[in-house]
Amino acid sequence: MSDLNPILSGSVQSIAAYQEAIEQSTQAVVQWLKQPEMYQGKTVAELRERINLEFTAQGLGNQAAIERAVEYFLKDSLSVHHPQCVAHLHCPSLVISQAAEVLINATNQSMDSWDQSPSATIIEIKLIEWLREQVGYTAGDAGVFTSGGTQSNLMGLMLARDAFFARQGHSVQQHGLTGNLSKIKVLCSENAHFSVQKNMALMGLGYQSVTLVKTDQFSRMDLNDLKEKLAQAKANGEQVMAIVATAGTTDAGAIDPLADIAALAAEEQIWVHVDAAWGGALLLSEKYRHFLNGLELADSVTLDFHKQFFQTISCGAFLLKDARHYQLMRYQAAYLNSDFDEEQGVPNLVSKSLQTTRRFDALKLWMGLEALGKKQYAEIIDNGVTLAQQVAQFVVEQPQLELVMHPQLASVLFRFRPENGDTAGVALLNQRIGDALLASGAANVGVTEADGVTCLKLTLLNPVVCLEDVKVLLASVIACGQQLHNA
Numbered sequence: 001m002s003d004l005n006p007i008l009s010g011s012v013q014s015i016a017a018y019q020e021a022i023e024q025s026t027q028a029v030v031q032w033l034k035q036p037e038m039y040q041g042k043t044v045a046e047l048r049e050r051i052n053l054e055f056t057a058q059g060l061g062n063q064a065a066i067e068r069a070v071e072y073f074l075k076d077s078l079s080v081h082h083p084q085c086v087a088h089l090h091c092p093s094l095v096i097s098q099a100a101e102v103l104i105n106a107t108n109q110s111m112d113s114w115d116q117s118p119s120a121t122i123i124e125i126k127l128i129e130w131l132r133e134q135v136g137y138t139a140g141d142a143g144v145f146t147s148g149g150t151q152s153n154l155m156g157l158m159l160a161r162d163a164f165f166a167r168q169g170h171s172v173q174q175h176g177l178t179g180n181l182s183k184i185k186v187l188c189s190e191n192a193h194f195s196v197q198k199n200m201a202l203m204g205l206g207y208q209s210v211t212l213v214k215t216d217q218f219s220r221m222d223l224n225d226l227k228e229k230l231a232q233a234k235a236n237g238e239q240v241m242a243i244v245a246t247a248g249t250t251d252a253g254a255i256d257p258l259a260d261i262a263a264l265a266a267e268e269q270i271w272v273h274v275d276a277a278w279g280g281a282l283l284l285s286e287k288y289r290h291f292l293n294g295l296e297l298a299d300s301v302t303l304d305f306h307k308q309f310f311q312t313i314s315c316g317a318f319l320l321k322d323a324r325h326y327q328l329m330r331y332q333a334a335y336l337n338s339d340f341d342e343e344q345g346v347p348n349l350v351s352k353s354l355q356t357t358r359r360f361d362a363l364k365l366w367m368g369l370e371a372l373g374k375k376q377y378a379e380i381i382d383n384g385v386t387l388a389q390q391v392a393q394f395v396v397e398q399p400q401l402e403l404v405m406h407p408q409l410a411s412v413l414f415r416f417r418p419e420n421g422d423t424a425g426v427a428l429l430n431q432r433i434g435d436a437l438l439a440s441g442a443a444n445v446g447v448t449e450a451d452g453v454t455c456l457k458l459t460l461l462n463p464v465v466c467l468e469d470v471k472v473l474l475a476s477v478i479a480c481g482q483q484l485h486n487a
């Protein structure tokens with residue numbers, strides 16, 4: 001039986017099988033990386049037809065299963081590292097992040113309790129301490145790694161809600177929601193991430209609890225409208241449980257005026273959560289760190305490392321300014337984080353997380369920081385911001401293109417604009433350009449709306465992409481647009 005044992009262990013057979021399977025997989029990845037195309041261009045229908053599970057009685061064995069994954073998954077994957085792959089906040093990954101994944105996966109530590117991840121728990125705690133320092137929080141370890149921005153935003157909103165009820169002497173954790181719930185509001189800008197809405201619905205307060213604050217011409221929260229919305233809420237007998245400010249909106253990369261928002265919120269004892277899923281990358285920047293001034297005033301912060309920190313998915317963090325608020329989600333499970341453990345000072349991170357079993361994603365950022373060092377990490381982050389400015393300048397110089405908004409982080413919003421195109425026609429045309437480029441496998445550009453204007457979006461995270469690469473992409477946008485327009 002032992003030579004058939006499929007489990008990873010220290011046995012001679014298992015180690016041999018592990019090395020073979022990993023070797024075969026990395027060889028396949030190397031071949032895939034060498035593929036020149038961004039995407040093979042298969043349609044939804046073609047992939048549905050092609051991809052089928054082969055779950056046989058005897059099993060195919062590791063080698064055949066890997067071969068099938070290469071054939072049906074790898075070959076038709078999107079090359080996220082390709083210079084023409086710039087649609088989303090979806091980053092190419094660091095080599096060191098790949099190495100970290102090998103260690104994370106093979107050890108399979110679980111971050112819920114110290115006895116399932118002893119050294120990993122300490123590394124995560126030290127990294128949270130370090131991240132708090134970068135943000136400008138006081139020393140401490142209140143915070144945790146998460147699956148990403150959506151979960152971090154949920155933690156911020158949930159603790160804000162529970163702190164709001166706690167101030168009125170009510171424990172949501174014990175007794176659930178109470179009172180006239182339609183009067184409880186969250187304010188965020190029109191350009192805040194949709195996870196605010198989804199999370200409020202999940203928390204039992206519904207989309208109706210989200211009041212959208214207007215934005216200025218750069219998609220940043222408009223402070224006058226924020227004051228107005230706060231005054232209106234008061235006049236309507238509503239209570240604002242939180243303001244969500246965004247540091248780096250998903251399309252425009254806009255950073256709300258963090259310090260001013262915090263000052264307004266402080267007057268009324270309102271929780272401020274800053275969604276810095278994207279803009280948080282500037283914590284490491286040399287040139288642009290000051291864009292985040294005021295972040296340290298937030299009650300809680302979302303950071304994502306699988307965006308402009310170039311870590312593999314998933315890797316995010318939630319930081320909480322005042323550790324006492326963690327009491328609001330306290331749950332003591334006898335088998336994981338008992339009082340006994342806590343009295344002994346044993347750190348069981350389940351107490352800080354919504355998840356129970358949890359990956360050791362922190363190792364990726366830890367190794368990334370150590371491997372790259374401050375200077376190189378800053379450079380690869382700053383590169384995208386600087387490149388976006390250069391690309392915007394180039395777009396302005398092209399008669400067939402129109403810059404829709406001046407870039408703030410690493411994205412460029414623009415559109416193809418034929419001479420005799422009407423508004424509706426231009427919107428549809430830009431949508432079709434995006435679709436046609438992906439279908440051809442040549443490029444993946446984003447299609448979105450800015451202030452009601454349908455436009456194309458380049459998210460220029462990839463630090464090895466240069467202006468010349470983007471010029472090639474823009475030439476295909478123009479060629480494709482011209483062709484569709486003339487057709």
Ligand SMILES: *Cc1c(COP(=O)(O)O)cnc(C)c1O
Pocket residue numbers: 089147148149150151153193195246248249250275276277278304316
């Ligand atoms: C990407 C993003 C999110 C969601 O984060 P996930 O990691 O995808 O869950 C939230 N907010 C902003 C501003 C984002 O850009």
